[in-house]
Amino acid sequence: MKFELQHTDPRSNARAGVITTDHGHIETPVFMPVGTIGSVKAVQMTELKEDIKAQIILGNTYHLYLRPGLKVLEGAGGLHRFNSWNRPILTDSGGFQVFSLAGNRKLTEEGAEFRSHIDGSKHFFTPEKVMDIQRTIGADIIMAFDECTPGDADYAYAKKSLDLTERWLKRCIDRFKETECPYGYRQTLFPIVQGCVFPDLRRRAAENVASLEADGNAIGGLAVGEPTEKMYEMVELVNEILPKDKPRYLMGVGTPANLLEAVERGVDMFDCIMPTRNGRNGQIFTKNGILNMRNERWKEDFSPIEEEGASFVDTLYSKAYLRHLINTNEILGLQIASVHNLAFYTWLMREARKHIIEGDFSSWKRIMVERTMQRL
Amino acid sequence: MKFELQHTDPRSNARAGVITTDHGHIETPVFMPVGTIGSVKAVQMTELKEDIKAQIILGNTYHLYLRPGLKVLEGAGGLHRFNSWNRPILTDSGGFQVFSLAGNRKLTEEGAEFRSHIDGSKHFFTPEKVMDIQRTIGADIIMAFDECTPGDADYAYAKKSLDLTERWLKRCIDRFKETECPYGYRQTLFPIVQGCVFPDLRRRAAENVASLEADGNAIGGLAVGEPTEKMYEMVELVNEILPKDKPRYLMGVGTPANLLEAVERGVDMFDCIMPTRNGRNGQIFTKNGILNMRNERWKEDFSPIEEEGASFVDTLYSKAYLRHLINTNEILGLQIASVHNLAFYTWLMREARKHIIEGDFSSWKRIMVERTMQRL
Numbered sequence: 001m002k003f004e005l006q007h008t009d010p011r012s013n014a015r016a017g018v019i020t021t022d023h024g025h026i027e028t029p030v031f032m033p034v035g036t037i038g039s040v041k042a043v044q045m046t047e048l049k050e051d052i053k054a055q056i057i058l059g060n061t062y063h064l065y066l067r068p069g070l071k072v073l074e075g076a077g078g079l080h081r082f083n084s085w086n087r088p089i090l091t092d093s094g095g096f097q098v099f100s101l102a103g104n105r106k107l108t109e110e111g112a113e114f115r116s117h118i119d120g121s122k123h124f125f126t127p128e129k130v131m132d133i134q135r136t137i138g139a140d141i142i143m144a145f146d147e148c149t150p151g152d153a154d155y156a157y158a159k160k161s162l163d164l165t166e167r168w169l170k171r172c173i174d175r176f177k178e179t180e181c182p183y184g185y186r187q188t189l190f191p192i193v194q195g196c197v198f199p200d201l202r203r204r205a206a207e208n209v210a211s212l213e214a215d216g217n218a219i220g221g222l223a224v225g226e227p228t229e230k231m232y233e234m235v236e237l238v239n240e241i242l243p244k245d246k247p248r249y250l251m252g253v254g255t256p257a258n259l260l261e262a263v264e265r266g267v268d269m270f271d272c273i274m275p276t277r278n279g280r281n282g283q284i285f286t287k288n289g290i291l292n293m294r295n296e297r298w299k300e301d302f303s304p305i306e307e308e309g310a311s312f313v314d315t316l317y318s319k320a321y322l323r324h325l326i327n328t329n330e331i332l333g334l335q336i337a338s339v340h341n342l343a344f345y346t347w348l349m350r351e352a353r354k355h356i357i358e359g360d361f362s363s364w365k366r367i368m369v370e371r372t373m374q375r376l
Numbered sequence: 377m378k379f380e381l382q383h384t385d386p387r388s389n390a391r392a393g394v395i396t397t398d399h400g401h402i403e404t405p406v407f408m409p410v411g412t413i414g415s416v417k418a419v420q421m422t423e424l425k426e427d428i429k430a431q432i433i434l435g436n437t438y439h440l441y442l443r444p445g446l447k448v449l450e451g452a453g454g455l456h457r458f459n460s461w462n463r464p465i466l467t468d469s470g471g472f473q474v475f476s477l478a479g480n481r482k483l484t485e486e487g488a489e490f491r492s493h494i495d496g497s498k499h500f501f502t503p504e505k506v507m508d509i510q511r512t513i514g515a516d517i518i519m520a521f522d523e524c525t526p527g528d529a530d531y532a533y534a535k536k537s538l539d540l541t542e543r544w545l546k547r548c549i550d551r552f553k554e555t556e557c558p559y560g561y562r563q564t565l566f567p568i569v570q571g572c573v574f575p576d577l578r579r580r581a582a583e584n585v586a587s588l589e590a591d592g593n594a595i596g597g598l599a600v601g602e603p604t605e606k607m608y609e610m611v612e613l614v615n616e617i618l619p620k621d622k623p624r625y626l627m628g629v630g631t632p633a634n635l636l637e638a639v640e641r642g643v644d645m646f647d648c649i650m651p652t653r654n655g656r657n658g659q660i661f662t663k664n665g666i667l668n669m670r671n672e673r674w675k676e677d678f679s680p681i682e683e684e685g686a687s688f689v690d691t692l693y694s695k696a697y698l699r700h701l702i703n704t705n706e707i708l709g710l711q712i713a714s715v716h717n718l719a720f721y722t723w724l725m726r727e728a729r730k731h732i733i734e735g736d737f738s739s740w741k742r743i744m745v746e747r748t749m750q751r752l
Contacts, residue, residue, distance in 0.1 A: 039701055039708040044423075046688060068675075068700040075676045076696065082678075084692050299444075300451045302458075316421060316460050320452065324444040325415055331710060332415040 001141065001188040001215040003247045009361045013239060013266035016356040019216075019247055021140040022185035023080065023088045026055045028247060028268040029352050031259065031345040032090060034276065037063040038083045041276050042331070042338040045084050051311040052342045053350075056088040056140075058271045061133055062097035065123075066116050070136045078138025078183045090271070091139035093130050093192075096220075096252070099148040107147065109164070127171035131179060131189075138183050143218060144172040144191045151196070151225030158196040162205055165194045173212065190249060192220040193238050197230045206241035217242050218249040219267070223258070232261055239266040256285055256348055256372040260365045263352050270349075275341035280334045282326040285344050289374030291319070293337070298323040305336070311343035348372070377517065377564040377591040379623045385737045389615060389642035392732040395592075395623055397516040398561035399456065399464045402431045404623060404644040405728050407635065407721040408466060410652065413439040414459045417652050418707070418714040421460050427687040428718045429726075432464040432516075434647045437509055438473035441499075442492050446512045454514025454559045466647070467515035469506050469568075472596075472628070475524040483523065485540070503547035507555065507565075514559050519594060520548040520567045527572070527601030534572040541570045542584055549588065566625060568596040569614050573606045582617035593618050594625040595643070599634070608637055615642040632661055632724055632748040636741045639728050646725075651717035656710045658702040661720050665750030667695070669713070674699040681712070687719035724748070 007016040019026040033040045033048065035057045040048055048054045059079055068082070076082035079089055095112075098105060102114035104122075111126030127145045134142035146165040149158050169191050176189045191209045195201030209217050219238050222231045235250060242248055249269035250262050259270050275285065282293035286306045291298070298319040305322055306314040313336045325333030348368070355361040383392040395402040409416045409424065411433045416424055424430045435455055444458070452458035455465055471488075474481060478490035480498075487502030503521045510518035522541040525534050545567050552565045567585045571577030585593050595614050598607045611626060618624055625645035626638050635646050651661065658669040662682045667674070674695040681698055682690040689712045701709030724744070731737040 037700075037704050037706060038697070039706050042707040042711070044689075044708065044711060045692060047420075067704050068696070072676055072696060072700070076678050076694070082694070082697055082700075084694075084697070300448055302452050312422060313420075318452070318458070318460075320444070320448060321414070321458055321460070324413075324448070324458075328413050328443050330413060330415050331418040331707060332420065334707060335418070335420060335711065 001186065003216065003245065005245055007357045009264075009356050010359065011362040012264045014263050014352070014356045014361045014365075015266060015268060016353045017247065017268060021088045023086060023140050024055075026088055027350075027353060029259075029263045029349045030055055030269055031349045032056050032058050032269065032271040033342050034058045034060070034271055034273050035083070035085070036060045037067060038079065040338070040342070042280065042334040043276075043342065047339055048085070048342075049087070051339060053346050054087070054342065056090060057085055059089055059091045059137060059139060060094070060097060061091045061130065061137065062094035062101070064091070064137055065094065065133050066118055070133060073138070074136050074182070078136075080138060088141070089139040090141040091134050091137050091143065092251070093134070093143040093145040094125060095146050096148050098125060109167075112147075127168040128175040131172055131175040135179050135181060135187065138181060138187070140185070140187060141216065142176075142187055142189050144169050144189060146192050146194055146220065148224075149194060149196050149221055151221075153196050155198055158198055158201055162194050162201050165192075166205070166208055169208075188215040190214060190216045190218045192218040192251070193242070194221045195234075196221060197226045197234060199234075199237055202234050202237055203241065206238040210241050210243055213243070214246065216247040216249060216269075218251055220251045222250065223253045228258070231258075232265065235262055235265045235267060256345070257369045259345070259348065260352065260369050264362070264365055275345045276338050279337035279341040282337065284322075284337060285341050285372065286376075287344070287368070288371055289376040290372075291376045293319070293323045293326045295323075305340060306344075309340065309343070310347035311339055313339045313343075377562065379592065379621065381621055383733045385640075385732050386735065387738040388640045390639050390728070390732045390737045390741075391642060391644060392729045393623065393644060395464075397464045399462060399516050400431075402464055403726075403729060405635075405639045405725045406431055406645055407725045408432050408434050408645065408647040409718050410434045410436070410647055410649050411459070411461070412436045413443060414455065416714070416718070418656065418710040419652075419718065423715055424461070424718075425463070427715060429722050430463070430718065432466060433461055435465055435467045435513060435515060436470070436473060437467045437506065437513065438470035438477070440467070440513055441470065441509050442494055446509060449514070450512050450558070454512075456514060464517070465515040466517040467510050467513050467519065468627070469510070469519040469521040470501060471522050472524050474501060485543075488523075503544040504551040507548055507551040511555050511557060511563065514557060514563070516561070516563060517592065518563055518565055520545050520565060522568050522570055522596065524600075525570060525572050525597055527597075529572055531574055534574055534577055538571050538577050538581055541568070542581070545584075564591040566590060566592045566594045568594040568627070569618070570597045571610075572597060573602045573610060575610075575613055578610050578613055579617065582614040586617050586619055589619070590622065592623040592625060592645075594627055596627045598626065599629045604634070607634075608641060611638055611641045611643060632721070633745045635721070635724065636728065636745050640738065640741055651721045652714050655713035655717040658713065660698075660713060661717050661748065662752075663720070663744070664747055665752040666748075667752045669695070669699045669702045671699075681716060682720075685716065685719070686723035687715055689715045689719075
């Protein structure tokens with residue numbers, strides 16, 4: 001994997017770059033739609049490419065490991081061949097789901113034992129095993145296995161957790177170096193900076209991660225309940241330490257404003273379930289603000305979902321029609337909302353990139369943060 | 377509405393024709409995807425047009441009347457404007473849903489009182505009201521309001537029911553003649569032949585309907601539990617009486633084999649929820665037979681859903697991937713199955729038409745009835 005930094009905003013830390021993988025280029029800043037269990041919910045792969053213009057999608061290691069399972073993924077020749085997405089893929093390490101979704105979790109030095117949320121079956125993830133699983137899934141970018149410290153952890157817990165995460169990171173790197181992608185292309189491993197909201201822990205974690213000279217680096221454990229200002233403070237602090245010539249990935253973030261604020265602070269990559277999950281619940285993000293489609297207000301509003309929107313659904317369908325579909329639980333409503341929101345998120349990152357290159361990112365960003373977060 | 381009969385099979389009653397409406401042409405035989413409540417479940421309007429190549433879709437009067445309701449539909453300028461489908465639409469009369477879905481039904485000479493299956497609210501449908509509702513929905517082809525006699529009704533009930541249906545039909549026609557489409561284009565009313573599985577009732581009903589010289593005629597009350605051979609017998613009997621120069625619509629039918637058998641007996645139009653509903657349950661219709669996608673057999677079958685299938689999903693996605701999506705209840709699984717099955721049904725009717733025109737329909741049909749109904 002290669003990262004070329006193309007432009008840095010003169011007034012902020014916002015950057016435009018290009019990541020090159022064996023499955024193609026990714027222009028940054030980039031938003032990565034979440035393809036949990038091998039599909040981006042309610043979205044055709046053709047729509048992801050042609051309408052949403054996604055450059056890279058995510059897969060969740062925990063979910064894919066449970067279903068369809070490694071045997072099927074290996075038989076297919078990896079996730080790209082299995083789900084027909086031939087552009088880059090990133091997989092998380094499963095840590096987040098083990099610590100949020102699975103049952104009966106037992107954490108030891110060796111790894112994490114847990115029970116499947118599907119059938120209660122018992123499983124054991126170690127750093128080594130998670131590397132092997134991600135080799136089999138075959139994403140272009142894979143993530144280190146860490147403990148996702150709860151957002152409200154106290155200092156003592158956070159420190160102990162970071163200690164473990166750092167030991168696990170070393171084991172991840174060792175295993176990654178001993179193994180290779182079974183499908184002939186290259187994979188790269190991103191370490192993750194943890195440390196909760198404690199500046200000295202974040203600093204230490206960032207310094208450790210920076211010293212590893214990985215192809216890219218991630219910031220995890222944010223947007224888990226802490227105040228938004230704390231999140232921005234941690235991102236700033238960490239990005240001062242992480243190498244400038246490597247992409248930075250802020251995991252699981254966030255609202256359109258969160259993305260723009262983080263871009264301004266030097267983040268290059270994002271993923272979040274918000275556009276799809278909130279979309280399925282009727283929340284529509286637009287360049288002029290947020291619409292709750294369940295609102296009576298749209299009942300007889302036959303204007304397009306978004307004038308000059310970023311995808312075909314915006315002008316093909318009206319607000320009143322989308323409201324009707326969402327209110328009657330029609331699957332097409334979920335499809336329209338998901339395509340719209342994802343196309344908006346990827347558009348927002350393309351626009352950010354354009355403004356970084358043109359040199360007016362900061363002033364554009366200030367307007368957009370306010371505009372996109374209005375309630376319509 | 378105009379119907380031009382282009383070809384009749386020399387060895388059977390199969391016909392190829394063209395229906396012309398103010399929203400465009402329909403080549404027959406034709407399968408009409410069911411757009412229950414204003415959307416064909418799990419299918420984008422763009423996919424319906426470009427991939428499934430649907431020429432006409434259905435709307436259900438009962439569902440549309442309840443949600444979004446007439447005020448919204450009228451405000452939109454009719455269903456075509458509301459759901460963005462600018463090709464022909466047909467609406468049923470709501471009779472079937474009133475007699476199968478609604479609660480606390482009370483049938484009188486005047487009409488049918490029922491309670492909404494959504495909120496229990498009380499409603500009253502009369503032949504006149506149903507004409508007015510279908511005027512407001514604005515479909516190109518609208519249906520007469522009748523009693524849907526249960527499939528196991530005895531002769532006395534069936535006769536009494538047909539008597540009522542015939543009186544209601546007269547009231548429908550009177551009201552239809554007194555009113556007009558509020559949106560400036562033309563609508564046409566199809567009467568429906570009822571009479572259960574009793575030849576003399578079917579004959580009487582067909583003669584009555586034939587005498588009305590409507591633009592097209594429908595056969596209702598079949599595929600409601602009677603033996604398939606009885607259904608074909610009734611279709612044969614009725615089609616001997618219905619005018620040859622008008623399209624014939626067999627309501628709510630059926631499997632690929634049912635369609636082909638009915639085409640051979642002179643039917644031109646079909647609708648059925650089978651391709652979408654069964655698709656959502658994992659049943660996939662192909663030219664070589666029926667696949668149950670939940671079957672273990674497909675778990676590691678990475679071959680395309682259908683080689684030389686009729687839509688993009690067939691070769692983009694594999695059987696193993698579709699099985700995974702259906703088994704994990706992923707929305708994309710519902711989308712793929714729905715697009716595939718509908719594209720197969722419309723393909724089957726285009727092929728039937730081609731073979732009717734080429735003169736080898738009967739031999740082709742014999743092979744296809746057997747092939748399409750195999751369990752794979």
